[in-house]
Amino acid sequence: MPSTRILITGLSTYWGGRLAQALEGFETVEAIIGVDSREPTVELERTEFVHVHNQHSLLQRIIRAAEIDTVIDARLTVNSLEGSAREIHENNVIGTMNILAACSGPDSPVRKVVFKSSTYYYGAEQDDPAFFTEAMPRPHRPNTSLERDILEAEEAVEEFADKHPDVTVTVLRFANVLGPDVDTAFTRMFALPLVPMVLGFDPRLQFVHEDDVVHALEHAVMGNYPGTFNVAADGVLALSEVIGLLGKRPLPVLPPFGAGLLTMPLRRLGLRIPDEMNNLLRFGRGVDNRLYKATGFRYGHTSRETVIRLGEHFRLAPVLKGREDTYTYERGVEDFLRWSPHVRRHRELAREGVAADREPLGI
Amino acid sequence: MSAVASERTPLAPTDTEEQELLPERRPADEMRDLLPALEPERRLDDWGRSERVEGFFDRTLVEFYYRYWFRTEVEGIENVPAEGGALLVSNHSGALPPDAAIIAKSIREEHPEPRPLYITVEHFFKGYPGFSMLIPKIGCVAAHPANVHRLLYDERQLVLVFPEGRKGTEKLYKDRYRLRRFGRGGFVEAAMRAESKLVPVCVVGAEEAQPIFAHIGALQKLTRLIYFPVTPTFPWLGPLGMLAYLPAKFKIRFLEPIDTVELGGAEAAQDKALVQTVAQEIRARIQENLDEMVARRRSVWFG
Numbered sequence: 006m007p008s009t010r011i012l013i014t015g016l017s018t019y020w021g022g023r024l025a026q027a028l029e030g031f032e033t034v035e036a037i038i039g040v041d042s043r044e045p046t047v048e049l050e051r052t053e054f055v056h057v058h059n060q061h062s063l064l065q066r067i068i069r070a071a072e073i074d075t076v077i078d079a080r081l082t083v084n085s086l087e088g089s090a091r092e093i094h095e096n097n098v099i100g101t102m103n104i105l106a107a108c109s110g111p112d113s114p115v116r117k118v119v120f121k122s123s124t125y126y127y128g129a130e131q132d133d134p135a136f137f138t139e140a141m142p143r144p145h146r147p148n149t150s151l152e153r154d155i156l157e158a159e160e161a162v163e164e165f166a167d168k169h170p171d172v173t174v175t176v177l178r179f180a181n182v183l184g185p186d187v188d189t190a191f192t193r194m195f196a197l198p199l200v201p202m203v204l205g206f207d208p209r210l211q212f213v214h215e216d217d218v219v220h221a222l223e224h225a226v227m228g229n230y231p232g233t234f235n236v237a238a239d240g241v242l243a244l245s246e247v248i249g250l251l252g253k254r255p256l257p258v259l260p261p262f263g264a265g266l267l268t269m270p271l272r273r274l275g276l277r278i279p280d281e282m283n284n285l286l287r288f289g290r291g292v293d294n295r296l297y298k299a300t301g302f303r304y305g306h307t308s309r310e311t312v313i314r315l316g317e318h319f320r321l322a323p324v325l326k327g328r329e330d331t332y333t334y335e336r337g338v339e340d341f342l343r344w345s346p347h348v349r350r351h352r353e354l355a356r357e358g359v360a361a362d363r364e365p366l367g368i
Numbered sequence: 369m370s371a372v373a374s375e376r377t378p379l380a381p382t383d384t385e386e387q388e389l390l391p392e393r394r395p396a397d398e399m400r401d402l403l404p405a406l407e408p409e410r411r412l413d414d415w416g417r418s419e420r421v422e423g424f425f426d427r428t429l430v431e432f433y434y435r436y437w438f439r440t441e442v443e444g445i446e447n448v449p450a451e452g453g454a455l456l457v458s459n460h461s462g463a464l465p466p467d468a469a470i471i472a473k474s475i476r477e478e479h480p481e482p483r484p485l486y487i488t489v490e491h492f493f494k495g496y497p498g499f500s501m502l503i504p505k506i507g508c509v510a511a512h513p514a515n516v517h518r519l520l521y522d523e524r525q526l527v528l529v530f531p532e533g534r535k536g537t538e539k540l541y542k543d544r545y546r547l548r549r550f551g552r553g554g555f556v557e558a559a560m561r562a563e564s565k566l567v568p569v570c571v572v573g574a575e576e577a578q579p580i581f582a583h584i585g586a587l588q589k590l591t592r593l594i595y596f597p598v599t600p601t602f603p604w605l606g607p608l609g610m611l612a613y614l615p616a617k618f619k620i621r622f623l624e625p626i627d628t629v630e631l632g633g634a635e636a637a638q639d640k641a642l643v644q645t646v647a648q649e650i651r652a653r654i655q656e657n658l659d660e661m662v663a664r665r666r667s668v669w670f671g
Contacts, residue, residue: 209504241416
């Protein structure tokens with residue numbers, strides 16, 4: 006079932022915006038509606054923005070009125086530094102429940118739900134397998150609030166999938182994302198001239214390029230793949246290897262035991278490491294990415310290429326500084342551009358099935 | 369970089385056949401094809417194994433011990449399959465056991481088609497600073513059933529297990545060449561699930577190379593190691609004493625492989641009684657061969 010009428014929650018997050026832009030290029034997509042409590046941060050051509058928080062009654066009205074057949078939930082916060090534990094819980098757990106509630110009901114037009122999750126679902130512990138597959142449950146109870154929230158959110162999605170067998174529910178667990186535009190705890194850490202490491206540890210880490218994240222979401226929207234899938238680029242790198250590829254120097258200063266002791270003073274110095282990364286920086290994590298590849302999805306970058314790209318961006322960033330123009334959302338202007346009869350629209354015809362914005366992959 | 373990139377194709381068009389055949393039900397070969405391709409520019413593999421670090425030890429320390437110190441003799445190398453997944457099962461001894469590195473080296477040196485050997489170790493190493501960095505780089509992986517399965521079944525590699533685990537390495541000198549319990553037969557189950565061969569291996573010499581006379585419980589707690597042994601050189605020479613071995617003569621014997629497909633393959637892996645029987649049988653064969661090898665040995669140092 007191809008999706009034609011799409012609702013994106015979290016339009017103003019990086020992923021929501023990128024995905025909306027990508028989906029605009031599909032001719033088969035009739036309507037794209039984005040909701041968020043903040044204003045969009047990227048320029049959108051035909052996506053409709055509705056200013057609404059995660060209130061399920063309002064969302065339900067939008068879904069019914071616009072006959073939404075596909076809901077893409079791209080809101081999940083995966084960095085505990087982005088807000089207080091309560092705010093993140095509100096967004097990740099309560100928000101997810103509200104959106105799922107809005108999709109339920111006997112007369113709901115929704116036929117597909119795509120949920121953006123994270124490989125933080127698996128955690129990172131000493132006795133983990135080297136590659137998590139989708140069928141493996143988390144071996145240990147989560148010990149950070151963010152990981153608890155992700156687990157709880159996924160449980161809610163799973164329950165929804167059980168109750169609605171006629172709805173395709175796709176859960177994508179993304180590995181840590183790197184890329185020139187996205188701002189994550191890892192990109193911040195790698196931007197430092199000396200990259201901190203935990204003394205005596207060299208964890209295995211797996212990444213995914215920001216463009217591959219968008220393409221993976223797009224792939225789920227265009228196809229029909231019920232189930233949970235890991236999305237992580239080919240190749241698991243050692244942290245020392247990553248630092249080498251970036252052309253940086255390692256700084257093994259984080260203490261192996263009682264990480265809290267040193268992370269607090271480091272926080273004062275401006276180096277903030279989110280709680281959920283503490284274990285990751287010691288034990289690392291690798292996931293098996295074959296299941297999603299078996300659905301026909303292909304990655305544009307390996308983990309190694311992703312890191313090399315990031316390194317290139319770091320070297321170029323000081324040169325490009327201040328050159329790009331920033332976008333500001335202005336309600337009136339957006340309305341004019343969309344609805345005024347005076348605006349001349351010559352939209353290029355997108356190829357069917359493949360997004361127009363897609364550049365040839367590879368290097 | 370371009371060599372890797374050129375093989376990539378843009379997002380494949382979604383055809384209905386691919387949608388209907390859900391991944392779990394796909395044949396093993398197809399899932400195998402989806403394994404990440406090797407990137408020739410990388411010096412580490414996805415398990416964290418480093419060509420450079422391993423090569424360094426192979427040319428220096430392991431070479432010295434293998435050739436000149438232990439003067440290793442190998443029997444039955446032809447029993448190590450040249451291709452496909454195979455699980456090597458060996459007896460285990462020495463406070464910091466030298467047997468794993470020597471077995472890996474013997475395959476590199478003596479086998480007509482040398483293959484890398486993945487050595488399963490306790491999860492403890494991944495959590496101990498220092499060890500955690502080094503251990504994966506020299507080809508060790510944590511002894512998790514999922515890891516063994518992936519290596520044997522998907523990647524079709526050689527894997528070495530020590531079913532005695534630390535019960536073997538922590539045993540005292542007076543108990544030498546007496547095999548401990550072989551776990552719960554998990555290694556047999558893993559090999560059967562992966563339908564790979566089981567190769568029993570006997571190592572003579574490692575018991576005398578680093579005999580343990582006693583354990584110090586208090587220091588074990590302090591250092592958070594799995595045990596704190598007293599050997600001829602440790603702790604007297606400090607941490608380096610762990611790498612000092614007595615020049616015992618090493619003999620390695622690879623026994624005839626057991627074909628798990630003949631035992632019933634993946635379906636029979638659930639059969640706990642069968643698994644236990646096979647595990648006991650392998651243990652008995654190793655013990656028998658060890659006894660014979662020790663009986664024939666005239667000198668611990670000269671063989």
